[in-house]
Amino acid sequence: MSLSLRQLEIFEKIASTGSVTRAGEELLLTQSAVSMALSQLEQLSSVPLFERSGRRLVLNDAGRLLLKDARDILLAVKRVEQQLQGETGQLAGELLVGGSTTIANYLLPSLLGDFARSYPHTRVQLTVGNTQQVADLLAAGQLDIAFVEGPCHNRELVAVHWRDDELVVVAGAEHPWGRDKRVTPEQLAAAPWIMREKGSGTREIFEDAMDRAGIRYDIALEFGHTEAIKNGVAAGLGVSCLSRIAVDRELEYGRLVEVASPLLLDRSLTLLKRRNSHCSALLNAFLKVSGGVC
Incomplete structure (x- = not known):
């Protein structure tokens, strides 16, 4: 045998x-x-x-x-x-794409649909995780390309700017912050925060912004999914800091309220690839659809 x-x-x-x-x-x-x-x-x-x-x-x-x-x-x-x-x-074959949670849930689905319609003989397998998890999979050769929302600390990978994004501080519609829609550093320090787990790009950007502002803070709850955080904030369990693309609908319908703060929360969404990796015809076609560069 x-x-x-x-x-x-x-x-x-x-x-x-x-x-x-x-x-x-x-x-x-x-x-x-x-x-x-x-x-x-x-x-x-x-x-x-x-x-x-x-x-x-x-x-x-x-x-x-x-x-x-x-x-x-x-x-x-x-x-x-x-x-x-x-x-x-x-053009045919299978592409292994990784996406950190916010990107995979709110940006990649429409891009994958566009790619599938343009190249019907191809298949894309999407793997979702936090920034660190997706970067580790790419470095290990288990992905062809990855899109992440947090800084990449893996020296085996090359990070290229993909899109701009912004985090926003949000509270529930009935929260006291919802009336003034503006908070001070002291209020940020006293708030019960609901955030993603360690390794999340959103969490890292938030922590860096709070540290730069010299604000000590308390993470009251950690949830592994953005939808759970939004539901917790809407229910009055605390406040959060999330990508605008993730809360756009909730802000539009008034379920969540955007709160102005002194934090610097602009960030870059990033395309990750392995150093010296070959850009196949399939990968190159996918990046053209998604707006990336090989």
């Missing part, structure tokens, strides 16, 4: 989903076909690659070792396929 690319692809999908059933659904294979491929791979390795935790499959040390090499092999094969397909004049 010899090792096949299909077995590696199935193994990688099981590892990423933690489920034989989910892997089969995403690869359009039956559960029995996925189970058989995994069984054959484990026969070749002579040791199990997963441990079962409840209903989820979790990689063991042997599986984690194999996963890194498997992903490197699959990524190399995908690049060869894209190069060969690009030479035929028919």
Whole structure:
């Protein structure tokens, strides 16, 4: 029995989903076909690659070792396929795009739709995380390109300005700040803030702005999703500082109120790529649609 690319692809999908059933659904294979491929791979390795935790499959040390090499092999094969397909004049292939939460939720969906309509034989897989998570995935070769809203501290990556953005301080419609719509540094310091987790670009920009203003502050609640923060602010649990593109609709309908502050909250949305990485025809086409530069 010899090792096949299909077995590696199935193994990688099981590892990423933690489920034989989910892997089969995403690869359009039956559960029995996925189970058989995994069984054959484990026969070749002579040791199990997963441990079962409840209903989820979790990689063991042997599986984690194999996963890194498997992903490197699959990524190399995908690049060869894209190069060969690009030479035929028919743009095709799969692109792995990363987006930090605000960008992925509010900007990328329409761009992905435009790209899909322009290039119907391509497929884009979008991975969402905070800025640090997405940057780490790109550096590890698990993404082709990434769009983030916070500073990048990874020296393996190159950051290029993509778009301008602005954070705004927001409060609920019934909050005392909602009447004056302006706050002092003392009020900012005393407020219960609801913010994203550490590693979030929005959180880092907010903290830098508060530090530059010399304001000590208290993070009362941390939520991993912008929608949860907006709901918490609207419910009166605290105030927040979020991207204008994320709260535009809530401001328009009066669910949230923008509050003027002495903070400097302008920021740059950034395109990240690996140093010396090759810009394929597929990636170049996607960046033209999204307004980026390869």
